[in-house]
Amino acid sequence: MNKRSLFAAIALVGVAAAPQASLAEQKTVVLSVPSMNCAACPITVRKALEKVPGVQNVRATLEPSEAVVMFDDAKTGVDKLTEATKRAGYPSSIKPAK
Template identity: 40%
Template structure:
C-alpha cells in the first residue's frame, strides 16, 4: 500500500512540473512609451491575450517581459495586442 501512495504522489506532481516547463518568457521592445501611464496600457493590452501569465513593463528600458503559455498564446498575438493599443512591440532576443 505504501508503494501505491508513493506512485500516486509522484504522478500527482508530474502535471504541475509539466505546466511550469510549458511556460515561456519573451521580452519585447516597445515603441511610443512617453508617459507614466503608457506602461499600464501596454501591460493591460498584453495581459488581455489568453495564455499570458504575467507582464512586467520597464518604462526606462522601453521593454515588456511576458511570461506566457505557448500552447495558448503566441509571440505574434502578444505583440499585436500592444501594437493595436498604440505601442508597437517587437520580440527581441528570439
C-alpha cells in the same frame, strides 16, 4: 510481462505524459516597445498584454522601454503579443534572447 503488454504500458505512459509536457511550456519574452513615453504607457501596454489568453505575467517598464511577458506557449505566441500591443497603440518587436 510479455512483449505486447510491455508496449501497451509504454504507450500509456506516453499518453499520460504528453498533456503535462505541454502545460510546462512556459516561455518568457522581452518585447521592445519604443513608443512608450510617459508613466501611463507601461500600464496600458501591461493591460493589453494581460488580456491575451495564455499570458501569465507582464512587467512593463518605461526605462528601458520594454515589456517582459511570461506566457503559456500552448495557448499563445509572440505574434499575438505584438498584435495586442499594436492594437493598444504601441507597436512592439521581440528582443533577441540574451
